[in-house]
Amino acid sequence: MSDPSKYALNSKEVANATEEWLLKRGVQKRQIAELVMLLQQQYFPSLTIEECExxxxxxxxxxxxxxxxLTGIQLDLLAAEGKLLPPLQAMIEHDEGLYGCDEVLALSIVNVYGxxxxxxFGYIDKLKPGILQKLNDKKDGEIHxxxxxxxxxxAASASSRIAHRKQAEREQNTDLPLD
Amino acid sequence: MSDPSKYALNSKEVANATEEWLLKRGVQKRQIAELVMLLQQQYFPSLTIEECExxxxxxxxxxxxxxxxLTGIQLDLLAAEGKLLPPLQAMIEHDEGLYGCDEVLALSIVNVYGxxxxxxFGYIDKLKPGILQKLNDKKDGEIHxxxxxxxxxxAASASSRIAHRKQAEREQNTDLPLD
Amino acid sequence: MSDPSKYALNSKEVANATEEWLLKRGVQKRQIAELVMLLQQQYFPSLTIEECExxxxxxxxxxxxxxxxLTGIQLDLLAAEGKLLPPLQAMIEHDEGLYGCDEVLALSIVNVYGxxxxxxFGYIDKLKPGILQKLNDKKDGEIHxxxxxxxxxxAASASSRIAHRKQAEREQNTDLPLD
Amino acid sequence: MSDPSKYALNSKEVANATEEWLLKRGVQKRQIAELVMLLQQQYFPSLTIEECExxxxxxxxxxxxxxxxLTGIQLDLLAAEGKLLPPLQAMIEHDEGLYGCDEVLALSIVNVYGxxxxxxFGYIDKLKPGILQKLNDKKDGEIHxxxxxxxxxxAASASSRIAHRKQAEREQNTDLPLD
Structure with a gap:
């Protein structure tokens, strides 16, 4: 282990690793933006893919x-390498329906935007459109x-953020008092 | 206010009130069971509606x-009577998209079964099948x-419970060791 | 009920009502800031009460x-007026230990800052320092x-926000590369 | 990777591994029971340590x-072996205050009993009595x-379970109607 007295959190490194690992695992931000578009375009017809991104x-x-x-990708990687404790290895490798720590971590992301x-989240997690289908296709031997x-x-969090922003824009752009 | 020294929680009364108020608000347990059937029959083809209920x-x-x-129905009832503080009244009455306390209470139900x-939950909350469509139809003047x-x-919680039970049955009914 | 076609969310009104109702219920922002100070001053000795606020x-x-x-204060107010359905009335009026919707709403606040x-949250909810003690003192006949x-x-959310901000400051103010 | 067609969840194995790994990591059930006793004996003076366990x-x-x-212990073990992606390794190894996935997993446990x-949970997580102090003592080179x-x-979940059970006992043991 490293020397605790020398430890200091490097936020830039955490942010960079997040971006890099999403890419290495086959996920481009544009593909997540496409999920956002799918979820939000019915409510905001003028929404652009750039805005989603x-x-x-x-x-x-x-x-x-x-x-x-990072924690989720780490567990996927270790499962692919067969390096987990036996029952955890089997559950993560086979995306066991009764194993819910993946949903638990996902919900901690959703919660940040309320x-x-x-x-x-539940809707696209069930339907698996776009990149989600690719991640779920177990034929390529990868574990996701x-x-x-x-x-x-x-994608669900970005959708919530858009809903909040669009409301703020709407209220700023109106001359009429809202009742 | 009542005399605090005389207060004692009456669990039977809480349980009964829950059943009665669901019915008074137009929700029969069979209708919730139908949502469960919709969610689970693809995984358990022999599932019966009685089992769902x-x-x-x-x-x-x-x-x-x-x-x-009880807390959710209470807020719906008060909104229908116009008895809430003005901004809360408007948000609950119009099922404001940026008001999320309804989802917060709902998630506390889902969490009990993991x-x-x-x-x-997200899937049927988006698609609104069966009784959910009826509850969302604002034409009858009711607030839900x-x-x-x-x-x-x-319905989502009952589905999780079924998934756990069916796994237990499967493991009990097999003579072969599971690997 | 009001005309749905005329409804538009007024965010300013929601924000103002939140501030007003906290004050009406006896809670000043400075008192919440004092809870934050209690939680954070051991980690950040130079933290000021203004910063907490x-x-x-x-x-x-x-x-x-x-x-x-707003939703929580609303339920407290209605309980004080005795206007809730009987079992809910008794549980909220007596701050029943097995009623947890208050914790559920509180956690939705904590989640926003992670x-x-x-x-x-758990720590000060148990110890009830400062304003929390006053709110818990049921002798004044108020329900909180x-x-x-x-x-x-x-207070817990503001503490989390401070922890994130202080880390950002620390990283900006160092010339040495963080390892 | 193993043959997906041969996979079947073995619940007994998951349960056994949980018990074994808690022990291997230095946690006896009696020590968790002692935390429960600490949290609940003020409310239920006749509570025994056997009941807590x-x-x-x-x-x-x-x-x-x-x-x-299992997921949490797995991440602790891998951190101790230095086998995680660099920023995750540093954060888990040093129990970084801004890393909250440990609290996220913990809350998924608490949620099961409401x-x-x-x-x-928050209270003992802050005070770190008994076994929690030992787990937090980083001098032994272990990562927890x-x-x-x-x-x-x-411990918090077991406390909630006791609170629910004791209420049920109280209601069964009274001849007087509860109001």
């Missing part, structure tokens, strides 16, 4: 989110038990 | 669930801002 | 927090079943 | 709890970043 960036800048992303994101829930949670 | 009963026997049901229920989320959460 | 303000500017504050606040948990949650 | 056993029989225990356990939160959460 900016909101994904904002979600990814939160340390609580970075911690969950409870209005729960519904969107945690990552697929985490990506869905980032 | 027994699991709904088990969820409703939990005090944490009863507390959330994180594996989050996905099912809390109740629709709560009913979805009860 | 600024962080309380930041927490109170979040809509998720405003929703929980899981590191859970510990601080929800409000005491909510005030503790705001 | 039975409630710890009941909490540990829940799969959601087993999943969190929100009334949040306060007890996850385990100390998890043990606190098990």
């Amino acid at each position: 900016q909101n994904v960036d904002a979600v990814l800048s939160k340390r609580e989110v970075q911690n969950a992303v 409870s209005i994101g729960f519904t969107n 038990t945690f990552l697929d829930d985490i990506v869905g949670a980032i | 027994q699991n709904v009963d088990a969820v409703l026997s939990k005090r944490e669930v009863q507390n959330a049901v 994180s594996i229920g989050f996905t099912n 801002t809390f109740l629709d989320d709560i009913v979805g959460a009860i | 600024q962080n309380v303000d930041a927490v109170l500017s979040k809509r998720e927090v405003q929703n929980a504050v 899981s590191i606040g859970f510990t601080n 079943t929800f409000l005491d948990d909510i005030v503790g949650a705001i | 039975q409630n710890v056993d009941a909490v540990l029989s829940k799969r959601e709890v087993q999943n969190a225990v 929100s009334i356990g949040f306060t007890n 970043t996850f385990l100390d939160d998890i043990v606190g959460a098990i």
Whole structure:
């Protein structure tokens, strides 16, 4: 172990590792933005994919989110290498339905932008559109038990952030008093 | 206020009030069981509607669930009577998208049977099948801002309970050692 | 009920009502800041009470927090007036230990600044220092079943926010590369 | 990776591994029971340590709890071996205050017995009595970043379970109608 007296949290390093590991695991921010678009375009028809991606960036800048992303990817990686304790190895490797720590970490991401994101998280976690389908396709031999829930949670959080922002814009742009 | 020295929690009364108020607000246990069937029959083809209803009963026997049901229905009732503080009145009456206390109470129901229920909750909360559609139909003048989320959460919890039970049955009924 | 076609969320009104109702219920922001100081001064000896209050303000500017504050105060008010359904009336009036919807709403406040606040919330909710003691003192005939948990949650959230900010300051002020 | 067609969840193995790994990491059930006693004896003076331990056993029989225990111990073990991705390695090794996935997993344990356990969890997580102090003493070179939160959460859950059970006993043992 390293010398505790020399430890200091390096936030930039945590943020960078989050971005890098998402990419290494096959997830581009644009693909998460596409999930956001799918969830939000019915409510905001003028929403652009660039705007969705900016909101994904904002979600990814939160340390609580970075911690969950890194921890989840770490467990996926170790499962792929067969390095976990036997019952945990089997449960994560096979995305066991009764193992819910992946959902637990995902919900910690959703919570950062509030409870209005729960519904969107559950919806895309069930339907698995776009990148989520690719992450769930176990044919390529990769394990993404945690990552697929985490990506869905980032998209749900970005959707909540957009809903809050759009409301603020709407209220600023109106001359009429709101009742 | 009543005399604090005479107060004693009456659990039977809390349980009974939960059942009665669900009915008064137009929700039959069979209708919640139908949501459970919708969520679980693909995984357990032999599942019966009676079994689903027994699991709904088990969820409703939990005090944490009863507390959330009564609190949510209470807020719906007061909103319908126009008796809430102005901004809360407007938000609950119009099921404001940025008001998330209904999802917060619903999640406290889902949590009792664990994180594996989050996905099912979000999914039916978005799709609004069966009784959820009826509760969301604002044409009848009733307010069910809390109740629709709560009913979805009860169905998601009952689904989680079934998943746990079916696994236990499967392991008891096999002669072969599981590896 | 009002005309749904005329409804528009007025965020300013929600924010203002939150501030007003905290004051009406006997809670000054400075008193919440004092809880924050109690929780954080051992880690940041130069922390000022003004800084604590600024962080309380930041927490109170979040809509998720405003929703929980208003909903909790509303239920306390109605309990004091004896206007709740009988079993809910008794449980909230007597701050029943097995009724946990107050903790549920409080946790939705803590979650906005992440899981590191859970510990601080539990700690002051148990010890009830300062304003929390006053809110818990049932001798004045007021009911604060929800409000005491909510005030503790705001203090815990502001503490988490300070922990994040102080780390950012520390990293900006160092010339040495962090390892 | 193993053959997916041969995978079947072995619940007994998951339960056994949970018990074994708690012991291997230096945590006896009696020590968790002592935390429970500390939290509950003021409310139930006749509570015995055996009763506390039975409630710890009941909490540990829940799969959601087993999943969190195994996942947390796994991450502690890998951190001790220096096998995690660099920023995660540093954060878990040094029990970084801004890393909250340990609290997130712990809360998933508390949630199983409902929100009334949040306060007890936070309280002992801050005070670190008994076994929690030993787990936090970093002098022995062991890493228990996850385990100390998890043990606190098990104790808080067992306390909630006792509170529910004692109420049920009280209501059964009275001849007088409760009002």
